[in-house]
Amino acid sequence: MKSRFWSVMLAATVSFAAASTVLADIADPSQDDTPPFMYDETDPFSLDDDRNAPVRATEQQRNRTFDAPSDPAEYPEFAKKIYLRAVDLHLAGNIHESIEYYKRAIMLDPDSAAYHADLGEAYREMGMTREAIIEFETAVQLNPKLANALTTLGVIYDRENLPHKAIEYHRQALRLEPDNYVALNNIGHAYDSLGLVRAAIINYRKAIEINTEFTAAHVNLADTYLRVGQVADSIEILKKAISIAGAENIKTGMYHNLLAEAFALQTRYAESFEALKIAISIEPSNQDAQRNFFYVFDNLAKESLQAGNAETAAAYLSQAERTVGSGNPRMALFYNSIGTAYMQNKMCKEALEAFENAAALIPTEQEFIKNLEDARGCSGG
Numbered sequence: 337m338k339s340r341f342w343s344v345m346l347a348a349t350v351s352f353a354a355a356s357t358v359l360a361d362i363a364d365p366s367q368d369d370t371p372p373f374m375y376d377e378t379d380p381f382s383l384d385d386d387r388n389a390p391v392r393a394t395e396q397q398r399n400r401t402f403d404a405p406s407d408p409a410e411y412p413e414f415a416k417k418i419y420l421r422a423v424d425l426h427l428a429g430n431i432h433e434s435i436e437y438y439k440r441a442i443m444l445d446p447d448s449a450a451y452h453a454d455l456g457e458a459y460r461e462m463g464m465t466r467e468a469i470i471e472f473e474t475a476v477q478l479n480p481k482l483a484n485a486l487t488t489l490g491v492i493y494d495r496e497n498l499p500h501k502a503i504e505y506h507r508q509a510l511r512l513e514p515d516n517y518v519a520l521n522n523i524g525h526a527y528d529s530l531g532l533v534r535a536a537i538i539n540y541r542k543a544i545e546i547n548t549e550f551t552a553a554h555v556n557l558a559d560t561y562l563r564v565g566q567v568a569d570s571i572e573i574l575k576k577a578i579s580i581a582g583a584e585n586i587k588t589g590m591y592h593n594l595l596a597e598a599f600a601l602q603t604r605y606a607e608s609f610e611a612l613k614i615a616i617s618i619e620p621s622n623q624d625a626q627r628n629f630f631y632v633f634d635n636l637a638k639e640s641l642q643a644g645n646a647e648t649a650a651a652y653l654s655q656a657e658r659t660v661g662s663g664n665p666r667m668a669l670f671y672n673s674i675g676t677a678y679m680q681n682k683m684c685k686e687a688l689e690a691f692e693n694a695a696a697l698i699p700t701e702q703e704f705i706k707n708l709e710d711a712r713g714c715s716g717g
Contacts, residue, residue, distance in 0.1 A: 415444035449479035483512040499526035517543040521553040589618035641677045668697040684714035
């Protein structure tokens with residue numbers, strides 16, 4: 337294969353950043369064989385920037401918030417009621433309005449880590465990354481033992497291409513929750529993005545040891561094995577991930593696509609073909625799977641014709657038509673490819689039909705037009 341089909345990197349995330357149970361502090365579990373690091377990235381989300389100040393309020397603003405009580409001692413209890421309303425709105429999917437309620441609760445009780453964390457989560461779900469980071473950072477400053485907030489910060493920084501900061505926050509979460517397999521998986525993902533493959537593998541394995549049903553770590557480990565040439569190991573792990581996820585799970589479309597790549601790397605094109613048929617049946621719009629399907633079909637058709645098995649090649653073409661649809665413009669590539677193979681095997685009539693189908697789908701493609709003319713000359717037409 338001339339290149340990787342695709343790359344899967346699953347950074348698992350967490351939901352609402354509610355206050356977590358405090359667990360005993362432990363030694364950093366990543367200090368086995370994983371390399372030490374220092375980061376010198378410019379942090380675009382620094383709280384030192386006045387523009388990034390977390391939600392605060394003046395006394396006058398607090399008094400205007402929902403007719404807040406005049407006695408400041410009553411602010412925290414009143415803030416809790418507003419916060420619970422924010423949570424209800426958030427859970428109901430009314431995130432934009434929930435943000436306003438979270439902000440009002442924080443105006444009355446600015447030192448509540450949970451309020452800042454849940455506001456950060458609402459911002460994250462709205463795609464407001466800078467605002468989300470500000471609130472999560474504030475939350476963990478107020479309460480350094482909010483493991484979910486630490487994990488979520490790690491995910492955000494990873495997605496912002498700041499893997500060193502991601503690792504820092506995931507490690508903090510692990511000190512609080514040593515069995516946090518999500519954090520371990522995400523540390524692996526961050527190491528992977530830094531090119532530290534061995535460290536990534538160690539952390540993916542740890543995540544799987546803790547939760548053998550955690551498919552994200554399985555697939556990340558399989559993808560990493562594939563890139564370092566451990567194809568057989570990758571296939572075994574992917575089969576397990578598919579079994580865990582279940583045939584009806586939409587994620588297995590992606591898993592079958594990666595499994596198809598692994599099979600193709602071992603030139604097991606027939607098995608790759610079957611895996612891609614499943615991937616496309618689960619996700620018909622998956623463009624990666626369709627591109628990969630063409631690559632595998634091309635190899636199967638050529639192998640069949642070179643072995644003198646024209647009927648087998650035709651059967652693969654028929655399966656391709658059923659899988660991606662005969663009217664799909666991408667089928668033009670299938671038809672052109674098998675037409676070329678037919679021409680090489682002096683099967684002029686079959687080549688002519690294939691090139692006619694290709695040209696019918698994309699009439700302006702000059703390569704198809706030329707091939708069609710050559711086939712007509714070959715067949716005497």
